[in-house]
Amino acid sequence: MRVVLAMSGGVDSSASALLLKEQGHEVIGLFMRSGMTAAAEACRLDDNPLPIIAAKAHKQGCCSASDASDARRVADLLDIPFYALNFQEGFGRIQDYFADEYLAGRTPNPCVKCNIWLKFGKLWDFAQQVDADCIASGHYARLTSVPGESRPGLFRGRDPAKDQSYVLFGIDPELTDRILFPVGDFEKPYIRELAARAGMQVAQKPDSQEICFIPDNDYSAFIERFRGPQETAGELVDTSGAVLGRHDGYQNFTIGQRKGLGVAFGEPRFVVRIEPETRRVVIGTREELGRRTLEADQLNWLIPSPPEEIRATAQIRYQHTPAACVAERIGEDQLRVTFDEPQFGVAPGQAVVLYDGDRVLGGGWIR
Template identity: 55%
Template sequence: MSGGVDSSAAAHLLCDAGHEVIGVFMRHGEESSEVCRTDAPQLPVVQRAGHKQGCCTASDAADARRVADRLGIAFYALNLQRDFRRIVDYFVDDYTRGRTPNPCVQCNNWIKFGRLFDYADGVEADFVATGHYAQLAADPDGGVPHLLRGIDSSKDQSYVLYGIRRDRLRRMLLPVGGYTKKRIRELAGEIGLSVADKKDSQEICFVTSGHHSDFVRARRGQDAPSTAGAFVDMEGEVVGQHSGYEAFTVGQRKGLGIALGEPHFVVRIEPETRNVVLGPRPALLRRGLVADDANWLIEPPAVGQTISCSVQIRYNSPPKPARMTIEDASASSFRVEFEQPEEGVAPGQAAVVYDGPRVLGGGWIDCSIS
């Protein structure tokens, strides 16, 4: 329970369905001056002046506690800061490598549907549930449930769930996936939840202020090698200077701080030269990509086998028709060829493979195919 409307409504729906519900809030930010005690009558999370933290602030913890009290369910705050450092390190390392990380995917993989299963086992819980907008459907042959898109296409979050271990689908519940966001807010209001109109978090939860590049530089420290370099055009001519390539991602247009007379986009980031390559929009088009470190929610196709599918390469982009081919015997690498060239194929982002609404699996984009 993050203190937002989605997880709060999810808890209500679970209670309504007859489950014994335990609310869990994840603390994974900076250490507070007061230790969390799960046996305290009020949640003792202290927010220091000027401190904010996306979806996991002290006020969010208080909101979650109030919802739990309103629903009459048990509520615990877990300190997962040590586990979360792994996500922060991954975030910083990927930007330093000239990639564009997705910490929300890794949080689901490692913590929400990783460490929380350990906690669930510890309290003998049957399921782990969240407020993600995605659905689970029974397999007609009695196998592992299918992970599907949520019915609200504008809020669908199946993309960030592709990396969950397949065997854990049997113990997952996604109560809000069959509702629209509008209906979830209405439902929360009807039962008197104080978070019914609370705004959605739009921030990276551990980037507490400023731009993500400021966070990366601070985390790397003053003695780290410089990432400052040059903007270059498609011919390699220097057209400007930048203070660090970690501030940019493939497909970016805004915030370049350079005027070239016509719109230019980040086409490529070269950490070895520290160059950020700019070009016109057509220069972003790619025929395909290669992804690695794949996770499959189906029995993966055999090496060399090609299947027709759709592939989504960003959280906010729609899936596009494509053909996917497994590249190695372990099915950890795959190649995607789009039916039509696509823009903004960014190394470090997830490429998620769908069959209609069903998530088949996915992997991390290693490189694009021109």
């Protein structure tokens, strides 16, 4: 098949290119530029004009000029076509979402949105332009056929330490038979070994840890640059409303945060609530942080005919240990999740993803 592969310049997508080629596919590598570039020129593929973006000198997280150069070197090594396209509009949408969520007192997840809007949205649009059969990425997840179902189901990757199925819950269910995850059946050490044997310089490249448009991890500074100065400073209070101190901006906090509260306590305290209307950040004990229920909307189901109520496990953030629960639909696009045991760090703005064993059932955004 002709496959368009999202290449980030990391070892996982690089090894994916090798695996796809070894399987006999015609691979086209695509690097997604954030649009923060100095110049652009045009190239053509199958008579379609496609912008190739010139490299920029400074680091931009996983979308930097050095990452683009790494991806291009891998493509040259494997002798596959390579294109770096400007997705400035799409990245701008993600930046808007990120800033707006924090200013609304919510905790955004830009990586999930990037997967929905860009990696499995715009990537598929590009694939159709070049008459590709499938798109692929270096995510650690699996798409596996399910008896009695017309499309494959999404499952956790074989490597539990690297599983990325949580951030993929939002992919279009209509596309699951058009997506490939070449590294999903392997563990990370093997993927690094595979890349090293192939002579790839990225074999030992560290995994990207930062948000691509905030490489210094200074969220507050980004929001000020992106949205201008904001009146977000206010009071730190306990759950009874007693004032404990002041903070410089509620966008610097997230639910479940323990460190960096700016006030010393005799025992552990956590952010249990953020109130953007009053600009208050509410601090409480671990018991006060616990939640037995949550509600979510903007649902995306990856199973046919989802039931009104289902027994499942739920994951409320990327590093969260899945917890047993009952999920019930409470509206056309709403879900209530009730956990067997209280969960800590339920943050509005994050995704809740439901599993049946290793299979992703679907998910939504915590309200």
